[in-house]
Amino acid sequence: MPELPEVQAHAERLTGSFGGQPLERFTPLSFSVMKTVQPAADEADGVLLHSFTRRGKLLVAHFGAPDDPATISFVVHLMQGGRLVPDDKQSPRPRNGLARWRFGDGRALLLTEAGKEHKAGVWVHSGDPLAQPPLDSLGIDADAATLEQVRSALAAKNQRLHGFLRDQHGLAGLGRMLANEICHTATLSPFAMTTKLTAAEIDRLYAAIHRCIDSALAFERGLDAMSTSADRPGAVHRRKGAVCPICGDTIRAVEYNAYEVDYCPSCQTGGKVLADNTTSKFLK
Numbered sequence: 008m009p010e011l012p013e014v015q016a017h018a019e020r021l022t023g024s025f026g027g028q029p030l031e032r033f034t035p036l037s038f039s040v041m042k043t044v045q046p047a048a049d050e051a052d053g054v055l056l057h058s059f060t061r062r063g064k065l066l067v068a069h070f071g072a073p074d075d076p077a078t079i080s081f082v083v084h085l086m087q088g089g090r091l092v093p094d095d096k097q098s099p100r101p102r103n104g105l106a107r108w109r110f111g112d113g114r115a116l117l118l119t120e121a122g123k124e125h126k127a128g129v130w131v132h133s134g135d136p137l138a139q140p141p142l143d144s145l146g147i148d149a150d151a152a153t154l155e156q157v158r159s160a161l162a163a164k165n166q167r168l169h170g171f172l173r174d175q176h177g178l179a180g181l182g183r184m185l186a187n188e189i190c191h192t193a194t195l196s197p198f199a200m201t202t203k204l205t206a207a208e209i210d211r212l213y214a215a216i217h218r219c220i221d222s223a224l225a226f227e228r229g230l231d232a233m234s235t236s237a238d239r240p241g242a243v244h245r246r247k248g249a250v251c252p253i254c255g256d257t258i259r260a261v262e263y264n265a266y267e268v269d270y271c272p273s274c275q276t277g278g279k280v281l282a283d284n285t286t287s288k289f290l291k
């Protein structure tokens with residue numbers, strides 16, 4: 008799943024490529040993709056694309072000047088397998104196609120989603136999209152949160168650190184990969200409880216959040232298109248059985264149905280191998 012760095016770099020690429028173009032027409036290609044009914048998407052016809060921005064892991068296409076009350080925006084949630092890509096063919100029934108934005112110069116962007124389960128969605132808003140669903144329920148963006156904001160988000164609910172990092176209502180923008188990498192960089196157990204972290208541990212966590220986001224963003228900005236998760240460099244994510252680049256120990260994983268938590272015992276848990284007594288594969 009694309010996370011904050013991938014979506015941020017993609018928004019910048021899309022603004023560079025399509026900014027200033029008028030929208031010719033927006034066409035939903037799937038019944039399930041539209042999450043709003045009003046305003047009608049055709050209210051954006053002929054309006055210039057101002058920019059693409061990012062909030063959490065979602066893209067926002069802003070048509071019209073941001074201070075214009077008549078501005079129309081499209082919020083796009085790529086979810087797991089969604090991508091927003093240049094649509095050179097513009098075929099009537101594109102494979103995996105969910106929605107198309109065609110611009111005045113004849114180019115188009117296609118929202119695609121691989122797989123059978125179509126979860127990606129598009130919301131159309133007039134006025135401030137940040138104050139409306141689904142963006143209005145997000146926590147503060149992980150790259151913008153201050154140390155104090157991270158501290159109070161951690162204190163709001165006692166939960167495992169890895170789950171906290173992935174919860175979009177606490178900090179927005181982080182997913183499975185960054186959660187794994189941040190815990191490793193901070194030398195904290197992914198199962199550490201958030202209200203039990205010491206001040207020094209929170210300091211390390213805060214620094215790790217910024218270091219991991221900055222390095223992923225620098226990598227992603229060097230690409231012409233959004234990376235796949237297998238391309239993204241990491242120390243522990245999906246590296247079970249490999250050698251930790253920091254200490255040489257073997258990377259371990261706690262495996263769940265849909266994902267795994269990867270960590271280095273020597274760096275993060277004092278050498279202890281983690282097993283989840285409620286959901287690990289050992290009890291399935």
Ligand SMILES: [Zn+2]
Nearest residue numbers: 251254271274
């Ligand atoms: Zn290590």
